[in-house]
Amino acid sequence: MKNVFRISKLVKPFNKTISIDGDKSLSIRWALLASQAKGKSKSVNLLKSEDVLNTLNCLKLLGIKIKLLNNYCEIVGNGLNGFNYTKKLTLDAGNSGTLARLILGLLVHSKNKITLKGDKSLSRRDFLRVTEPLKNFGAYFKTKKGKLPIIVRGTSYPKPIKYFERKGSAQCKSSVMLAALNTNGSTIIKAKKSRNHTELLFKYLGIPIKIKNKKTYDLIEINGLKKIKPLNYNIPSDISSGAFFLVLTALSKNSKLVIKNININPSRIGILEILKLMGIKIKIKRQKNYKGEKIADILIKSQKNIVPINCPKNLNSYAIDEFLLIFLVAAKAKGISYFKDLSELNQKESPRLIWGSRILNKMGIKTILRKDSIKIFGNPDLKINKTIVIKNFLKDHRVFMASVIAALTFGGNWKIHDKDSINTSFPSFLKIIKKIDKSID
Ligand code: S3P
Numbered sequence: 018m019k020n021v022f023r024i025s026k027l028v029k030p031f032n033k034t035i036s037i038d039g040d041k042s043l044s045i046r047w048a049l050l051a052s053q054a055k056g057k058s059k060s061v062n063l064l065k066s067e068d069v070l071n072t073l074n075c076l077k078l079l080g081i082k083i084k085l086l087n088n089y090c091e092i093v094g095n096g097l098n099g100f101n102y103t104k105k106l107t108l109d110a111g112n113s114g115t116l117a118r119l120i121l122g123l124l125v126h127s128k129n130k131i132t133l134k135g136d137k138s139l140s141r142r143d144f145l146r147v148t149e150p151l152k153n154f155g156a157y158f159k160t161k162k163g164k165l166p167i168i169v170r171g172t173s174y175p176k177p178i179k180y181f182e183r184k185g186s187a188q189c190k191s192s193v194m195l196a197a198l199n200t201n202g203s204t205i206i207k208a209k210k211s212r213n214h215t216e217l218l219f220k221y222l223g224i225p226i227k228i229k230n231k232k233t234y235d236l237i238e239i240n241g242l243k244k245i246k247p248l249n250y251n252i253p254s255d256i257s258s259g260a261f262f263l264v265l266t267a268l269s270k271n272s273k274l275v276i277k278n279i280n281i282n283p284s285r286i287g288i289l290e291i292l293k294l295m296g297i298k299i300k301i302k303r304q305k306n307y308k309g310e311k312i313a314d315i316l317i318k319s320q321k322n323i324v325p326i327n328c329p330k331n332l333n334s335y336a337i338d339e340f341l342l343i344f345l346v347a348a349k350a351k352g353i354s355y356f357k358d359l360s361e362l363n364q365k366e367s368p369r370l371i372w373g374s375r376i377l378n379k380m381g382i383k384t385i386l387r388k389d390s391i392k393i394f395g396n397p398d399l400k401i402n403k404t405i406v407i408k409n410f411l412k413d414h415r416v417f418m419a420s421v422i423a424a425l426t427f428g429g430n431w432k433i434h435d436k437d438s439i440n441t442s443f444p445s446f447l448k449i450i451k452k453i454d455k456s457i458d
Contacts, residue, residue: 022417022433022447028425028454030271030319035449037259039064039252040280041442042214043310045115046191047250048072049123050218051092052081053099053198058247063090064255067440068113075108075120097245098126098199107132110165112139112366112412112441117165118147118188122195125156127171134166138366138411146184147192153178154196177202177241184361185334187211190237194219200241209234211334212284217309222246233331253280253312257338258443260288261418264342265453266317267297268349268426274453276315283311287336291343292317295350296324325352325395333359341419344373345426348382350395360389366441367413376420379405380427401429408434414441421450425457 044064049072051058063069063085073083073090080101082093095101100123108131110117117135121144124131134140145163152158155172177200182190190208194215197204210233219226225240259276266274281289281301289299297320304313323346336343340362347354362370374386380401383394405424410416417438424431439446450457 020434020436022421022436023431024421024424024433024457025430026456027428028265028269028457030269031453032273033453034275034277035262035452036277037254037262037279037449038066038443038445040255041066041068041257042115042187042212043252043280044069045072045113045119046214046218047248047252048076048092049119049195050222050245051248052076052079052094053097053123054094054245054247055096056094056247058092058094058249060090060250060252061088062252064252066442066444067111068116068442071109071111071113072116075110075116078102078106078108094245094247097242100127102129105130105132107134110135110139112136114139114142114366115188118144118192119195121147121151121167121169122192124169125151125154125171125175125196126173126199127169129170131169132166133169138413140165143364146186146189150178150180150189150193151196153180154200175200177204179205180207182206182208185209185211186361187213187215191215194237194239197239198224198241198245202241204239204241206237206239207234208237209334210284210331212282214282214310218248221309222248250308253307253310254278255443256280256285256288258446259315260339260342261422261446262449262453263288263292263299263315263317264346265422265425267292267320267346268422269319272319274317278312279315281311281313281315284335287332287334288339288343289315290332291326291328291336292346294324295326295346296320296322297346323350323395323397325350325354328354328356330358333361337361338415341369341373341376341415342422344377344391344393345419345423347393347395348377348380348399348427349397351397352395354393354395355390357390359391365413367411367416369413369415372410372413372416376407376416376423379407380423380429399427401427404430404432406432410435412438414438414443418443418446425450
């Protein structure tokens with residue numbers, strides 16, 4: 018079968034330098050904000066994955082002019098609330114929670130009814146988490162139990178709101194921040210810590226935003242109805258994609274890797290903090306600032322002795338997309354690792370806490386899985402000699418890619434279904450694997 022990736026060998030020791038595709042969160046945010054600016058915004062290194070292409074398609078249907086060439090994208094925004102469409106529209110967010118939740122924020126001002134739909138995975142995910150706060154702006158949402166499809170009808174005069182984001186969800190926070198752009202007055206958000214790309218872009222664009230950083234949450238105040246200037250942006254590389262290769266290196270024998278020019282925004286590098294706590298040596302070099310974000314080269318080496326971790330829960334949101342990989346590291350640790358307060362992981366493209374445990378169990382690693390936590394009984398001597406089949410995982414791109422990393426580092430005869438799921442977030446994933454070890458295809 019063409020869409021099944023078969024692999025039954027360990028990666029050979031390597032010493033490589035790689036570059037990673039553009040960041041998904043930043044690519045989607047750049048496109049959505051460019052659509053609200055007055056004039057032409059340009060980007061290079063925009064991630065050309067399905068989630069981002071779906072973002073561009075939705076914006077085109079909303080009347081935004083977009084030109085996408087090889088490594089270059091141009092968006093001509095009509096200004097705030099400048100969506101231009103006449104008939105009833107259906108927007109398809111595909112697999113992307115970020116697109117679906119963030120664009121709903123921009124639609125609180127929509128003139129006509131718009132239907133928002135998504136694929137099978139997205140249609141089982143929760144949207145009440147955004148429709149509830151967005152309703153308070155005055156918009157109307159019709160949904161069955163908070164799932165897609167959702168019908169939105171906006172209001173001509175969205176009013177500012179007060180909102181307490183308790184999940185540590187950057188998607189919920191950003192959805193409300195985007196809605197706030199269209200209000201006359203100040204929206205106040207108290208948000209449990211999560212990735213802060215939207216805040217940094219707002220600041221860079223000169224949108225009136227005040228932020229007070231407290232220990233466990235941030236207080237954000239946004240004033241709406243200010244003209245947004247176009248944004249020329251060189252999208253930094255995605256640490257969540259880079260993480261697959263960091264863990265590949267950490268778990269391989271006698272290997273070294275440099276990842277060039279990757280985003281090390283402090284709210285995204287939970288993976289680096291956690292790997293360091295587990296005894297893995299990582300160096301950051303050539304750090305620089307780019308329009309509010311931090312970019313650097315990351316150097317990492319293989320590590321024989323991995324230390325188990327009682328993972329501090331304040332790192333959860335900063336490593337939210339990397340836990341499948343972190344669980345693989347815990348599988349090789351000498352002792353029991355514990356990860357808690359992680360119910361949000363089961364709200365992802367697939368129930369990832371369950372899938373993390375399932376992959377480890379198939380590999381022969383014992384776990385104790387609860388609704389929001391997992392204990393992993395690591396085995397540094399694990400060698401897999403059996404066939405492992407990974408399928409029916411709702412085409413979750415990160416389940417596919419984490420399984421490939423497990424196969425290349427623990428051995429065994431793996432059959433991993435839904436290879437094309439990589440196109441959601443990281444189309445060049447298998448090409449980079451091949452660059453690291455030519456014999457893998
Ligand atoms: C994202 C936020 C996270 C993350 C997702 C991208 C974003 O989701 O899992 O892949 O770009 O804001 P939550 O905010 O729901 O945790």
